[in-house]
Amino acid sequence: MQEELMNQKSHADYIACALILCLSFVSIAAASPRTEKRRESVEKVETGILSLGVGPAARVEVTLRDKTRLAGFIAAANDDSFVVNDSKSGASRTVAYADVAKVKGNNWSTKKTIAITAIIVGALAIIYFAFFHGKHL
Structure with missing residues (x-):
């Protein structure tokens, strides 16, 4: 009887481990499409910004993910971020491509x-x- 009880506990442990393992894979699989979509969005923003170039002719209106809006021109651009120079105030702000929700440019x-x-x-x-x-x- 004790052996039977031990076997049942052993089976329950295996089932619990398998369930935890399955749930962890489900969460990873569910997160992957979102991560992939976010990466594609960042690449699209980066390509768009780099295609506009830099200088006063490269005018943009940027909406960030936190709903902040920036308007001006691209003063500099690199692999991770770009700099928007505000036309009115002259202030510069470095913006990471991942922080951008929407860009309107030339x-x-x-x-x-x-x-x-x-x-x-x-x-x-x-x-x-x-x-x-x-x-x-």
Whole structure:
């Protein structure tokens, strides 16, 4: 009878250990997607900031995870953080990429699209006036 009781305790110990082990893996697995998503977000912010460059032309509006808003230009950027220089006060603040919730910056692709469109319209106007102006179709 004592052996039977010891075997039951032994089985209960194994079951408890297995349950604890399973629960620890579940918590790790549940945390992984969030960590991966956060890492991707940080990389996206870093890529965006580095693509804007530095200097007064690299204007940004940054919203941090704690809801703080910063506006100004990027004075410096490195692998872990960047510096926003406030246009009005001239104060500088170093911001870690991980602290950023949202960034609005210069949209270079829109400027390029407008420039290319203007060049195409200008070229078409020149072609029209060079070949068709004054001729009746």
